[in-house]
Amino acid sequence: MSLPLEGIIVVDFTQLLSGPISTLRLSDLGARVIKIENKKHGDLSRVIYGESVQLCGDSSFFQAINRNKESLCLDLKDPEDKARAVKLIHQADVVVHNFRPGVMNRLGFSFEALRDINPNIVVGTISGYGSDGPWSKEPGQDLLVQSLSGFVWQSGSDHQGPVPAGLAIADMFAGSQLVQGILAALVSGESTFVEVSMLEAMLDFQFEALTLFYQDGGKQLKRSEVNGAHPLAGAPYGLYKTADGYLSIAMGSMDTLATLLNRPELANYDNQSVCYSSRDEIKQALKDTLVTNTTEHWLSIFEPTDIWCTEVLNWQQMLAHDGFKALDMLQTVQREGGENYVTTRCPIRIDGLPFKSPHGAPKLNQHYEALAKEFDL
Structure with missing residues:
Protein backbone atom coordinates (compact mmCIF):
# COMPACT_ATOMS: atom_id res chain seq x y z
CA MET A 1 0.00 0.00 0.00
CA GLN A 206 -10.33 23.54 26.75
CA PHE A 207 -12.47 25.36 24.15
CA GLU A 208 -15.75 24.19 25.69
CA ALA A 209 -14.94 25.24 29.24
CA LEU A 210 -13.34 28.54 28.22
CA THR A 211 -16.28 29.48 25.99
CA LEU A 212 -18.65 28.84 28.89
CA PHE A 213 -16.37 30.84 31.21
CA TYR A 214 -16.77 33.95 29.04
CA GLN A 215 -20.51 33.47 28.62
CA ASP A 216 -21.05 32.83 32.33
CA GLY A 217 -19.57 36.00 33.77
CA GLY A 218 -16.08 34.64 34.35
CA LYS A 219 -17.04 32.13 37.03
CA GLN A 220 -14.57 29.37 37.86
CA LEU A 221 -16.02 25.96 37.02
CA LYS A 222 -16.87 23.92 40.10
CA ARG A 223 -16.08 20.23 40.04
CA SER A 224 -18.15 17.61 41.81
CA GLU A 225 -17.25 16.90 45.41
CA VAL A 226 -18.24 13.26 44.89
CA ASN A 227 -16.63 11.14 42.14
CA GLY A 228 -15.65 14.10 39.95
CA ALA A 229 -15.13 13.28 36.28
CA HIS A 230 -16.12 16.36 34.21
CA PRO A 231 -16.90 19.80 35.65
CA LEU A 232 -19.61 20.48 33.05
CA ALA A 233 -21.39 17.14 33.37
CA GLY A 234 -24.27 16.39 35.71
CA ALA A 235 -24.97 13.13 37.49
CA PRO A 236 -24.59 10.23 37.05
CA TYR A 237 -21.39 11.03 35.11
CA GLY A 238 -18.49 9.49 37.03
CA LEU A 239 -16.52 6.44 38.13
CA TYR A 240 -17.89 4.35 41.00
CA LYS A 241 -16.33 1.66 43.17
CA THR A 242 -18.12 -1.68 43.14
CA ALA A 243 -17.64 -4.74 45.33
CA ASP A 244 -14.85 -6.03 43.08
CA GLY A 245 -13.67 -3.14 40.91
CA TYR A 246 -14.92 0.06 39.33
CA LEU A 247 -17.81 1.04 37.07
CA SER A 248 -18.00 4.04 34.77
CA ILE A 249 -21.41 5.61 34.14
CA ALA A 250 -21.75 8.31 31.50
CA MET A 251 -25.49 8.92 31.30
CA GLY A 252 -28.88 7.41 31.87
CA SER A 253 -32.41 8.14 33.06
CA MET A 254 -32.74 8.86 36.78
CA ASP A 255 -36.15 7.20 36.71
CA THR A 256 -34.55 4.04 35.36
CA LEU A 257 -31.72 4.13 37.89
CA ALA A 258 -34.20 4.71 40.70
CA THR A 259 -36.01 1.51 39.74
CA LEU A 260 -32.94 -0.64 39.03
CA LEU A 261 -31.18 0.38 42.25
CA ASN A 262 -34.28 0.44 44.42
CA ARG A 263 -33.55 4.05 45.29
CA PRO A 264 -36.93 5.77 44.67
CA GLU A 265 -35.56 9.17 45.75
CA LEU A 266 -33.46 9.29 42.57
CA ALA A 267 -36.63 9.71 40.51
CA ASN A 268 -36.92 13.23 41.95
CA TYR A 269 -33.84 14.21 39.93
CA ASP A 270 -35.05 13.15 36.47
CA ASN A 271 -34.30 16.55 34.94
CA GLN A 272 -31.05 17.62 33.29
CA SER A 273 -30.68 20.91 35.15
CA VAL A 274 -31.36 19.24 38.49
CA CYS A 275 -28.90 16.48 37.62
CA TYR A 276 -26.22 19.18 37.48
CA SER A 277 -27.17 21.31 40.46
CA SER A 278 -27.75 18.26 42.69
CA ARG A 279 -25.04 16.05 41.26
CA ASP A 280 -23.24 15.48 44.56
CA GLU A 281 -26.38 14.18 46.30
CA ILE A 282 -27.15 11.91 43.35
CA LYS A 283 -23.60 10.62 43.09
CA GLN A 284 -23.44 9.93 46.80
CA ALA A 285 -26.58 7.77 46.54
CA LEU A 286 -25.09 5.91 43.59
CA LYS A 287 -21.76 5.55 45.36
CA ASP A 288 -23.38 4.06 48.47
CA THR A 289 -25.40 1.56 46.42
CA LEU A 290 -22.97 0.44 43.70
CA VAL A 291 -20.32 -0.66 46.19
CA THR A 292 -22.70 -3.36 47.49
CA ASN A 293 -22.43 -5.59 44.41
CA THR A 294 -20.04 -6.56 41.64
CA THR A 295 -19.27 -4.71 38.43
CA GLU A 296 -20.61 -7.61 36.39
CA HIS A 297 -23.87 -7.54 38.33
CA TRP A 298 -24.47 -3.87 37.65
CA LEU A 299 -23.53 -4.18 33.98
CA SER A 300 -26.00 -7.03 33.58
CA ILE A 301 -28.89 -4.87 34.73
CA PHE A 302 -27.77 -1.48 33.36
CA GLU A 303 -26.79 -2.33 29.80
CA PRO A 304 -30.15 -3.79 28.71
CA THR A 305 -31.89 -0.59 29.86
CA ASP A 306 -29.70 1.85 27.89
CA ILE A 307 -27.68 3.12 30.83
CA TRP A 308 -24.38 4.10 29.21
CA CYS A 309 -21.77 2.36 31.31
CA THR A 310 -18.69 0.16 31.23
CA GLU A 311 -16.26 -1.59 33.53
CA VAL A 312 -13.03 0.25 34.32
CA LEU A 313 -10.10 -1.75 33.00
CA ASN A 314 -6.44 -1.69 33.86
CA TRP A 315 -3.86 -2.32 31.12
CA GLN A 316 -3.65 -6.05 31.76
CA GLN A 317 -7.43 -6.42 31.45
CA MET A 318 -7.66 -4.13 28.43
CA LEU A 319 -4.86 -5.88 26.52
CA ALA A 320 -6.47 -9.28 27.11
CA HIS A 321 -9.91 -8.14 25.92
CA ASP A 322 -11.24 -9.13 22.50
CA GLY A 323 -12.28 -5.52 21.94
CA PHE A 324 -8.63 -4.45 22.08
CA LYS A 325 -7.42 -7.39 20.03
CA ALA A 326 -9.86 -6.53 17.23
Missing part, protein backbone atom coordinates in the same frame (compact mmCIF):
# COMPACT_ATOMS: atom_id res chain seq x y z
CA SER A 2 1.36 3.42 -0.93
CA LEU A 3 1.32 5.98 1.87
CA PRO A 4 0.04 9.57 1.50
CA LEU A 5 3.36 11.29 2.29
CA GLU A 6 5.69 9.03 0.32
CA GLY A 7 8.43 11.13 -1.29
CA ILE A 8 8.30 13.85 1.40
CA ILE A 9 11.62 14.39 3.20
CA VAL A 10 11.52 15.83 6.74
CA VAL A 11 14.63 17.18 8.44
CA ASP A 12 13.85 16.77 12.13
CA PHE A 13 15.74 18.91 14.68
CA THR A 14 13.34 18.02 17.52
CA GLN A 15 13.91 16.16 20.77
CA LEU A 16 12.06 14.96 23.87
CA LEU A 17 8.30 14.61 23.12
CA SER A 18 6.31 17.40 21.47
CA GLY A 19 8.43 17.59 18.32
CA PRO A 20 9.26 13.89 17.93
CA ILE A 21 5.61 12.92 18.26
CA SER A 22 4.79 15.19 15.31
CA THR A 23 7.55 13.75 13.13
CA LEU A 24 6.54 10.23 14.20
CA ARG A 25 3.09 10.81 12.74
CA LEU A 26 4.56 12.26 9.53
CA SER A 27 6.71 9.14 9.31
CA ASP A 28 3.69 6.90 9.91
CA LEU A 29 2.00 8.61 6.97
CA GLY A 30 4.90 7.84 4.67
CA ALA A 31 7.35 10.75 5.04
CA ARG A 32 11.05 10.05 5.33
CA VAL A 33 12.23 11.56 8.63
CA ILE A 34 15.93 12.32 9.10
CA LYS A 35 16.51 13.00 12.78
CA ILE A 36 19.34 15.45 13.49
CA GLU A 37 20.88 14.70 16.90
CA ASN A 38 23.47 16.21 19.19
CA LYS A 39 26.87 14.58 18.66
CA LYS A 40 27.58 14.10 22.36
CA HIS A 41 24.37 12.54 23.67
CA GLY A 42 21.75 12.59 20.93
CA ASP A 43 18.10 13.29 21.72
CA LEU A 44 17.90 13.90 25.48
CA SER A 45 15.07 11.38 25.75
CA ARG A 46 17.52 8.58 24.96
CA VAL A 47 18.74 8.83 28.55
CA ILE A 48 16.83 11.52 30.45
CA TYR A 49 13.96 9.31 31.57
CA GLY A 50 15.84 7.44 34.26
CA GLU A 51 12.72 5.73 35.54
CA SER A 52 11.97 4.31 32.09
CA VAL A 53 12.79 0.72 31.22
CA GLN A 54 15.88 0.44 29.05
CA LEU A 55 15.08 -1.02 25.64
CA CYS A 56 17.74 -1.86 23.04
CA GLY A 57 20.23 0.44 24.77
CA ASP A 58 18.00 3.52 25.04
CA SER A 59 14.97 4.47 27.10
CA SER A 60 11.68 2.83 26.10
CA PHE A 61 10.30 6.38 25.87
CA PHE A 62 12.75 7.18 23.06
CA GLN A 63 12.04 3.90 21.30
CA ALA A 64 8.28 4.47 21.35
CA ILE A 65 8.27 7.87 19.62
CA ASN A 66 11.26 7.65 17.29
CA ARG A 67 10.58 4.47 15.37
CA ASN A 68 10.93 4.53 11.60
CA LYS A 69 13.37 7.50 11.61
CA GLU A 70 16.97 7.89 10.48
CA SER A 71 19.63 9.33 12.80
CA LEU A 72 22.34 11.81 11.77
CA CYS A 73 24.57 13.59 14.29
CA LEU A 74 25.54 17.19 13.52
CA ASP A 75 26.95 20.07 15.53
CA LEU A 76 25.19 23.12 14.09
CA LYS A 77 27.84 25.41 15.59
CA ASP A 78 30.54 23.67 13.58
CA PRO A 79 30.93 25.22 10.07
CA GLU A 80 31.38 21.86 8.34
CA ASP A 81 28.37 20.28 10.02
CA LYS A 82 26.32 23.40 9.38
CA ALA A 83 27.18 23.12 5.68
CA ARG A 84 25.99 19.49 5.78
CA ALA A 85 22.69 20.62 7.30
CA VAL A 86 22.31 23.25 4.56
CA LYS A 87 22.79 20.61 1.85
CA LEU A 88 20.21 18.37 3.49
CA ILE A 89 17.66 21.16 3.91
CA HIS A 90 18.15 22.17 0.27
CA GLN A 91 16.87 18.72 -0.76
CA ALA A 92 14.10 18.43 1.85
CA ASP A 93 10.43 19.39 1.94
CA VAL A 94 9.92 20.05 5.66
CA VAL A 95 12.06 21.22 8.58
CA VAL A 96 10.75 20.73 12.12
CA HIS A 97 12.26 21.96 15.40
CA ASN A 98 11.19 22.59 18.99
CA PHE A 99 14.04 24.76 20.27
CA ARG A 100 13.15 27.73 22.45
CA PRO A 101 12.26 30.88 20.48
CA GLY A 102 15.34 32.49 18.94
CA VAL A 103 17.67 29.48 19.06
CA MET A 104 17.35 28.55 15.38
CA ASN A 105 17.78 32.21 14.44
CA ARG A 106 21.06 32.38 16.39
CA LEU A 107 22.25 29.22 14.65
CA GLY A 108 21.62 30.88 11.28
CA PHE A 109 18.48 28.89 10.48
CA SER A 110 15.69 31.45 10.77
CA PHE A 111 12.66 30.89 8.54
CA GLU A 112 14.01 33.49 6.11
CA ALA A 113 17.40 31.75 6.00
CA LEU A 114 15.77 28.35 5.50
CA ARG A 115 13.64 29.75 2.68
CA ASP A 116 16.78 31.16 1.04
CA ILE A 117 18.27 27.66 1.18
CA ASN A 118 15.07 26.07 -0.15
CA PRO A 119 12.34 28.36 -1.56
CA ASN A 120 9.70 25.63 -1.20
CA ILE A 121 10.48 24.61 2.38
CA VAL A 122 7.76 24.16 5.00
CA VAL A 123 9.03 24.94 8.51
CA GLY A 124 7.19 23.68 11.58
CA THR A 125 8.07 24.72 15.11
CA ILE A 126 6.75 24.02 18.61
CA SER A 127 7.44 26.27 21.60
CA GLY A 128 6.18 26.30 25.14
CA TYR A 129 4.36 29.64 25.09
CA GLY A 130 4.86 31.27 21.69
CA SER A 131 7.57 33.66 20.54
CA ASP A 132 6.32 36.77 22.38
CA GLY A 133 5.14 37.69 25.85
CA PRO A 134 6.52 37.27 29.37
CA TRP A 135 6.47 33.46 29.25
CA SER A 136 8.17 33.06 25.87
CA LYS A 137 11.61 32.29 27.32
CA GLU A 138 10.34 29.92 30.01
CA PRO A 139 10.88 26.15 29.66
CA GLY A 140 8.08 24.50 27.73
CA GLN A 141 7.68 21.54 30.05
CA ASP A 142 4.39 19.63 30.10
CA LEU A 143 3.49 19.88 33.79
CA LEU A 144 4.31 23.59 33.83
CA VAL A 145 2.14 24.20 30.76
CA GLN A 146 -0.74 22.21 32.24
CA SER A 147 -0.45 24.30 35.39
CA LEU A 148 -0.40 27.68 33.62
CA SER A 149 -3.24 26.75 31.26
CA GLY A 150 -5.84 26.20 34.01
CA PHE A 151 -6.36 22.62 32.85
CA VAL A 152 -5.40 21.18 36.25
CA TRP A 153 -8.69 22.49 37.67
CA GLN A 154 -10.79 20.39 35.26
CA SER A 155 -10.04 16.87 36.54
CA GLY A 156 -10.75 15.13 39.82
CA SER A 157 -13.10 16.22 42.60
CA ASP A 158 -13.35 19.74 44.01
CA HIS A 159 -11.77 18.91 47.36
CA GLN A 160 -8.61 17.56 45.71
CA GLY A 161 -7.16 20.85 44.53
CA PRO A 162 -5.45 20.98 41.11
CA VAL A 163 -5.03 17.58 39.42
CA PRO A 164 -2.64 17.20 36.45
CA ALA A 165 -3.17 14.59 33.76
CA GLY A 166 -1.06 11.45 34.14
CA LEU A 167 0.25 11.78 30.60
CA ALA A 168 2.20 14.56 28.88
CA ILE A 169 -0.88 15.84 27.09
CA ALA A 170 0.41 19.36 26.37
CA ASP A 171 3.30 17.84 24.43
CA MET A 172 1.00 15.41 22.64
CA PHE A 173 -1.64 17.96 21.65
CA ALA A 174 0.97 20.43 20.41
CA GLY A 175 2.66 17.73 18.34
CA SER A 176 -0.65 16.63 16.83
CA GLN A 177 -1.63 20.17 15.96
CA LEU A 178 1.74 20.85 14.35
CA VAL A 179 1.12 17.87 12.06
CA GLN A 180 -2.19 19.43 11.00
CA GLY A 181 -0.48 22.71 10.17
CA ILE A 182 2.34 21.02 8.24
CA LEU A 183 -0.12 18.95 6.21
CA ALA A 184 -2.11 22.09 5.36
CA ALA A 185 1.11 23.81 4.24
CA LEU A 186 2.08 20.85 2.07
CA VAL A 187 -1.34 20.90 0.43
CA SER A 188 -0.98 24.63 -0.27
CA GLY A 189 2.28 23.99 -2.10
CA GLU A 190 3.82 27.17 -0.70
CA SER A 191 6.73 27.79 1.64
CA THR A 192 5.11 28.26 5.02
CA PHE A 193 6.14 28.89 8.63
CA VAL A 194 3.88 26.83 10.92
CA GLU A 195 3.94 27.65 14.64
CA VAL A 196 2.26 25.87 17.54
CA SER A 197 2.81 26.48 21.24
CA MET A 198 2.04 23.96 23.93
CA LEU A 199 0.05 26.56 25.86
CA GLU A 200 -2.14 27.41 22.86
CA ALA A 201 -2.69 23.71 22.25
CA MET A 202 -3.88 23.30 25.85
CA LEU A 203 -6.15 26.35 25.60
CA ASP A 204 -7.68 24.99 22.41
CA PHE A 205 -8.22 21.66 24.17
CA LEU A 327 -8.16 -3.13 16.80
CA ASP A 328 -4.79 -4.65 15.86
CA MET A 329 -3.07 -1.72 17.59
CA LEU A 330 0.29 -3.39 18.27
CA GLN A 331 3.25 -4.01 16.01
CA THR A 332 6.66 -5.59 16.39
CA VAL A 333 9.51 -3.45 15.09
CA GLN A 334 13.16 -4.29 14.63
CA ARG A 335 16.23 -2.26 15.43
CA GLU A 336 19.64 -2.52 13.78
CA GLY A 337 21.30 -5.64 15.13
CA GLY A 338 18.09 -7.65 15.09
CA GLU A 339 16.64 -6.48 18.40
CA ASN A 340 12.82 -6.54 18.39
CA TYR A 341 10.27 -4.76 20.54
CA VAL A 342 6.50 -4.38 20.63
CA THR A 343 4.98 -0.92 20.41
CA THR A 344 1.81 0.77 19.20
CA ARG A 345 1.06 1.53 15.56
CA CYS A 346 -0.30 4.68 13.95
CA PRO A 347 -4.01 4.95 14.96
CA ILE A 348 -5.08 6.17 11.49
CA ARG A 349 -6.63 3.85 8.92
CA ILE A 350 -7.08 4.73 5.28
CA ASP A 351 -9.33 2.60 3.08
CA GLY A 352 -9.74 0.31 6.06
CA LEU A 353 -6.04 -0.48 6.36
CA PRO A 354 -3.83 0.36 9.36
CA PHE A 355 -0.36 1.82 8.90
CA LYS A 356 2.50 -0.26 10.26
CA SER A 357 6.27 -0.12 9.81
CA PRO A 358 8.83 -2.79 10.72
CA HIS A 359 11.56 -0.27 11.60
CA GLY A 360 12.41 0.56 15.21
CA ALA A 361 14.06 3.73 16.48
CA PRO A 362 17.56 4.40 15.14
CA LYS A 363 20.80 4.02 17.01
CA LEU A 364 22.70 7.26 17.50
CA ASN A 365 24.17 8.45 14.17
CA GLN A 366 23.22 5.11 12.61
CA HIS A 367 22.62 6.52 9.13
CA TYR A 368 25.50 8.98 8.80
CA GLU A 369 27.44 7.15 6.09
CA ALA A 370 24.40 6.34 3.95
CA LEU A 371 22.99 9.86 4.23
CA ALA A 372 26.38 11.48 3.54
CA LYS A 373 26.67 9.48 0.34
CA GLU A 374 23.07 10.00 -0.79
CA PHE A 375 22.88 13.74 -0.09
CA ASP A 376 26.55 14.54 -0.80
CA LEU A 377 27.17 15.72 2.78
